[in-house]
Amino acid sequence: MKSTYFYKGLLALSIIGLASCKPTIDTVAPVKGNADFTRYIALGNSLTAGFADGGLYLEGQKNSYPEMIAAQMKSVGGGSFSTPFFPDAQFNGSGYLKLTALTNGVPTIAKETSNLAIRAQVGGVNLFTRYTGNIENFGVPGIKLIHANIQGYGTLNNYFERLLTDATVGTTTYMDFVTAKPWTFFSCWLGNNDILSYASSGAAADAPTPKATFSGAYSAVITKLTSKGAKGVVATIPDVTNIAYFRTVTLKTLLAAINATPAGAAVKDIYIQPGTGAARAATAEDLFTLPLSSDNVMGKPNGLGIPYGLDPRNPVESKYVLDKAEIAVVNDYVAAYNTSIKSIASANNLAVMDAYALLNEYAAGKAINGIPVSAAFIQGNMFSLDGIHLTPLGYAITANGFIKAINAKYGSSIPIVDVTRYRGVKFP
Amino acid sequence: MKTILLSFLLIIPVLGFSQSFQVNLQGQKQTAMGGAGAGLALDEAAVFFNPGAVSFLKQNGVQAGAHAIFLKTAFNETGSPLTEYNKNKVPTPFAAYAVFGSPEGRLRFGIGAYTPFGGAMHWNEDWTGKYTVTSLDLRAIYIQPTISLKITDNIGIGGGLVYALGHVDLKKAIPYTNNGQQTTAQLKGDSKDFGWNAGIFIKTVSGVSVGVTHRSQVTAKVENGEANFFNPPASVVPLLPTKFNATLPLPATSTVGFGFYPSAKTTIALDVNWVWWHTYKDLGFYYDNGTQTVSPRNYHDAATFRAGIQNETTSFLTLRAGVGYALSPVGEGYVTPEVPDANRLLLSAGIGLKPSERFNIDFSFLYENVKSRTETNIETNLSGTFKTVAYIPGMALSYKF
Numbered sequence: 001m002k003s004t005y006f007y008k009g010l011l012a013l014s015i016i017g018l019a020s021c022k023p024t025i026d027t028v029a030p031v032k033g034n035a036d037f038t039r040y041i042a043l044g045n046s047l048t049a050g051f052a053d054g055g056l057y058l059e060g061q062k063n064s065y066p067e068m069i070a071a072q073m074k075s076v077g078g079g080s081f082s083t084p085f086f087p088d089a090q091f092n093g094s095g096y097l098k099l100t101a102l103t104n105g106v107p108t109i110a111k112e113t114s115n116l117a118i119r120a121q122v123g124g125v126n127l128f129t130r131y132t133g134n135i136e137n138f139g140v141p142g143i144k145l146i147h148a149n150i151q152g153y154g155t156l157n158n159y160f161e162r163l164l165t166d167a168t169v170g171t172t173t174y175m176d177f178v179t180a181k182p183w184t185f186f187s188c189w190l191g192n193n194d195i196l197s198y199a200s201s202g203a204a205a206d207a208p209t210p211k212a213t214f215s216g217a218y219s220a221v222i223t224k225l226t227s228k229g230a231k232g233v234v235a236t237i238p239d240v241t242n243i244a245y246f247r248t249v250t251l252k253t254l255l256a257a258i259n260a261t262p263a264g265a266a267v268k269d270i271y272i273q274p275g276t277g278a279a280r281a282a283t284a285e286d287l288f289t290l291p292l293s294s295d296n297v298m299g300k301p302n303g304l305g306i307p308y309g310l311d312p313r314n315p316v317e318s319k320y321v322l323d324k325a326e327i328a329v330v331n332d333y334v335a336a337y338n339t340s341i342k343s344i345a346s347a348n349n350l351a352v353m354d355a356y357a358l359l360n361e362y363a364a365g366k367a368i369n370g371i372p373v374s375a376a377f378i379q380g381n382m383f384s385l386d387g388i389h390l391t392p393l394g395y396a397i398t399a400n401g402f403i404k405a406i407n408a409k410y411g412s413s414i415p416i417v418d419v420t421r422y423r424g425v426k427f428p
Numbered sequence: 429m430k431t432i433l434l435s436f437l438l439i440i441p442v443l444g445f446s447q448s449f450q451v452n453l454q455g456q457k458q459t460a461m462g463g464a465g466a467g468l469a470l471d472e473a474a475v476f477f478n479p480g481a482v483s484f485l486k487q488n489g490v491q492a493g494a495h496a497i498f499l500k501t502a503f504n505e506t507g508s509p510l511t512e513y514n515k516n517k518v519p520t521p522f523a524a525y526a527v528f529g530s531p532e533g534r535l536r537f538g539i540g541a542y543t544p545f546g547g548a549m550h551w552n553e554d555w556t557g558k559y560t561v562t563s564l565d566l567r568a569i570y571i572q573p574t575i576s577l578k579i580t581d582n583i584g585i586g587g588g589l590v591y592a593l594g595h596v597d598l599k600k601a602i603p604y605t606n607n608g609q610q611t612t613a614q615l616k617g618d619s620k621d622f623g624w625n626a627g628i629f630i631k632t633v634s635g636v637s638v639g640v641t642h643r644s645q646v647t648a649k650v651e652n653g654e655a656n657f658f659n660p661p662a663s664v665v666p667l668l669p670t671k672f673n674a675t676l677p678l679p680a681t682s683t684v685g686f687g688f689y690p691s692a693k694t695t696i697a698l699d700v701n702w703v704w705w706h707t708y709k710d711l712g713f714y715y716d717n718g719t720q721t722v723s724p725r726n727y728h729d730a731a732t733f734r735a736g737i738q739n740e741t742t743s744f745l746t747l748r749a750g751v752g753y754a755l756s757p758v759g760e761g762y763v764t765p766e767v768p769d770a771n772r773l774l775l776s777a778g779i780g781l782k783p784s785e786r787f788n789i790d791f792s793f794l795y796e797n798v799k800s801r802t803e804t805n806i807e808t809n810l811s812g813t814f815k816t817v818a819y820i821p822g823m824a825l826s827y828k829f
Contacts, residue, residue: 021500021819022502023800024815025505025813027509029509102664212742273648366809367807368809369505369557369559369810370558370560370808371603381603385713400507403507415509416506416509418508420557423605424603426605
């Protein structure tokens, strides 16, 4: 054999070899462990439904964390999973907020009103297009834990109403509806609205659910969910005061905006009406709500010519302020609820997704796979335009929180969600 | 809002290959001998390996060679059953040298052009780490005119001025979409900087030869590099920068090398390199809109151990083999997908063919096995396991005169 053939052959062989010899990494094979994911049901409120940007719409529904978890469960024996999607032609559902412009970095936010799924209006309340298919994602925006066993709750909540029929709307309880068909695994993230509704209204409406009532109601829900031997995961209540809704409009930004106007250059204080007591100057320890900015009331003179928020005689209304004392109340209730949730979960040997800890960790500012995440409004990538509900990326982070909690408890290895597939706030 | 928006846009890391982004492929004979050669007066590549040995070369000559780096990296995100691979892009670092002057005299001259730093890492545009990096092309070409003086029959010194031409092209996804299309950023720039290379070569009375060399750090400064954005949302465009400045230290390397000659036909080389990586503390990009992103690196100095042997089997054929072990300068928490570095084992082999007294062909093959490393990056929190192997064939032609 001529040496040139030898070298040519060697060269050809080595090129083939080089192209194919990829390194391998031993990965964990998906296994279900000692849980059964055949029929996974998800209980919860707006966060579970995929609510975002102040509305429930198809894109948000498709990016709900239960949808993500269920998709991942498929590799470990998970069955089909249905979320009560709005019809394709009515994909904007309830309507939602969208960012339409950034002018010098200042956002303009407008309401999406096309392709809504509104079938009628009754007493000023929208009734949405009914959904009649299978349901595994039982997230109902607005529902509180204490609503779970109210008969005829469908007459009080239009998001629940759309899942029912004329015959059942006045009689069914949420828990009966959810448990009508057999289930093998559940997630439960109820309880946020038992305190959030109070907090988001500046503590001016909707009292928190009493702690003992919460604990009893939670126990009842978990007893029912575990009554047929199903395993599950429960989530704690997030730190309500650490969301973009309360961290965007601050004393500093309000003063800066007023000081930037010719008439307001000398203004040093913003006056607020606290929950109790006389109007007073706001401090950095009081939190303002996001609507204080969007409602555009600051500095507007009243009938007596006193500018709104700049004088104790025309203070920022209580509904826009969670004052220092109210924050303490909110924090106390959240802590008590979470203690109940954890102890009831422990007594029933359930996995716990500590949403309080997880969302605080990201709210404080933490990158995930190179994506910077924080509680900052719009640019924080975590909170949608309502400042309360999450972006698809935020929901993906919680989905992984659930998956990790389930895997740790049940010895399963459900694959995590690739968070980089999900967006933050959509820019125009 | 403007500054806040940008601060999350451009946390852009950098760069890499072969003990991080150092590339040790400057001569085919030396590559085949595990990359050792500072203690030898082997061939024209001494311009790089030890300028002090250039005056001990028996002949003048010119050589040019190139390698092809087949870099295979796998990544498995913690908690995911999927393994992702980098794309096949083959960088071809080259080296060319010429040595001239009178072989009988004490003073010799040389010139070299070689690529001591570089990297080419290309991932799929939608991979898990796309927001940390999707592709990196980095190269530094050093051009080094060299003088070498034989002080005595046993001691030579030499040195060269290094003119370093750098080029960087880095791409990553940024967390925006525009009409469903991912937004990506590209930072591209060139640098021109100076450094030096010096060495001492000693033939001891016992027959063992010793070399000590130092190549200086080159601080590559990219000024007015281009910051390009593809598919950005229109509302964000006014906030984006167009230019950037950045500085990347290409670290100094000190080497002690030994040559042993068990027979007239056999040469053994041992080298220890000490790479002064500690100057690579962070990677900062400074943009023309007043924003900046500074990414911590905190590299530490690291050594590489190399051993090689060559045997002139016949007048036509020389066989070579080598082994090396490189310690990674990248500390825990600082591993990035553009430089998924870890300690690595080097195995090499090569043949030299001599069709005529003047004309030589050398082939080398280097295999690098980078240890598997499971890390969570402290800046990006990208968490997973990297595993890399590299196959590096090379060839050089030389002509003696």
